[in-house]
Amino acid sequence: xxxxxxxxxxxxxxxxxxxxxxxxxxxxxxxxxxxxxxxxxxxxxxxxxxxxxxxxxxxxxxxxxxxxxxxxxxxxxxxxxxxxxxxxxxxxxxxxxxxxxxxxxxxxxxxxxxxxxxxxxxxxxxxxxxxxxxxxxxxxxxxxxxxxxxxx
Amino acid sequence: xxxxxxxxxxxxxxxxxxxxxxxxxxxxxxxxxxxxxxxxxxxxxxxxxxxxxxxxxxxxxxxxxxxxxxxxxxxxxxxxxxxxxxx
Numbered sequence: 001x002x003x004x005x006x007x008x009x010x011x012x013x014x015x016x017x018x019x020x021x022x023x024x025x026x027x028x029x030x031x032x033x034x035x036x037x038x039x040x041x042x043x044x045x046x047x048x049x050x051x052x053x054x055x056x057x058x059x060x061x062x063x064x065x066x067x068x069x070x071x072x073x074x075x076x077x078x079x080x081x082x083x084x085x086x087x088x089x090x091x092x093x094x095x096x097x098x099x100x101x102x103x104x105x106x107x108x109x110x111x112x113x114x115x116x117x118x119x120x121x122x123x124x125x126x127x128x129x130x131x132x133x134x135x136x137x138x139x140x141x142x143x144x145x146x147x148x149x150x151x152x
Numbered sequence: 153x154x155x156x157x158x159x160x161x162x163x164x165x166x167x168x169x170x171x172x173x174x175x176x177x178x179x180x181x182x183x184x185x186x187x188x189x190x191x192x193x194x195x196x197x198x199x200x201x202x203x204x205x206x207x208x209x210x211x212x213x214x215x216x217x218x219x220x221x222x223x224x225x226x227x228x229x230x231x232x233x234x235x236x237x238x239x
Binding site: 037051052053054056057058060061082093094114117118119120121122123124125126137138139140144 | 160162163164212215217231233234235236237238239
């Protein structure tokens with residue numbers, strides 16, 4: 001079973017470099033599926049997004065989801081990186097890359113990890129706005145819970 | 153009396169409580185997570201405000217998510233936070 005790589009970090013990441021690490025020198029991998037989440041500008045109203053996390057538990061929850069994905073699908077490699085700290089519109093927030101022999105496992109594993117991460121990984125977003133109003137915490141969305149429940 | 157427990161707070165719960173963490177000895181007789189939350193509400197105005205809407209408060213015992221009806225056990229770290237909005 002593949003051993004996932006999990007990183008929670010302030011600095012940016014490079015999807016191409018992370019993908020290369022999972023495919024370099026391997027001729028059994030036939031599929032790479034990746035997802036990158038970006039900070040939206042929300043119609044040019046947002047100056048920054050502040051991402052708070054629970055160190056330790058954040059890594060642990062992402063690892064749990066990633067390990068479940070590796071058990072559930074024949075995944076060859078899985079890397080998940082989530083950033084924290086102050087991010088700006090256009091910045092990368094999160095990435096998942098999954099490799100497998102065939103596409104279904106790679107697609108499903110990547111999506112499963114993202115859906116679990118949204119509801120179970122302890123990160124919170126606070127929006128700083130251009131209009132000078134007080135920064136506000138983003139509310140959780142019911143659609144995220146629904147997305148997670150699909151996999152149960 | 154039990155050993156002191158580390159309580160940690162995140163996001164708007166941290167802001168409302170006014171602390172990111174505190175070490176405290178819990179009172180006797182808290183058997184479930186819900187009991188712990190009710191005790192938090194009783195700790196004065198600041199806590200009553202922070203813990204006003206219990207249905208949207210999540211609890212983690214030693215970094216594992218716990219439902220409000222679960223037994224509290226004897227964790228060394230208890231976290232309180234709103235629903236998560238990562239990804």
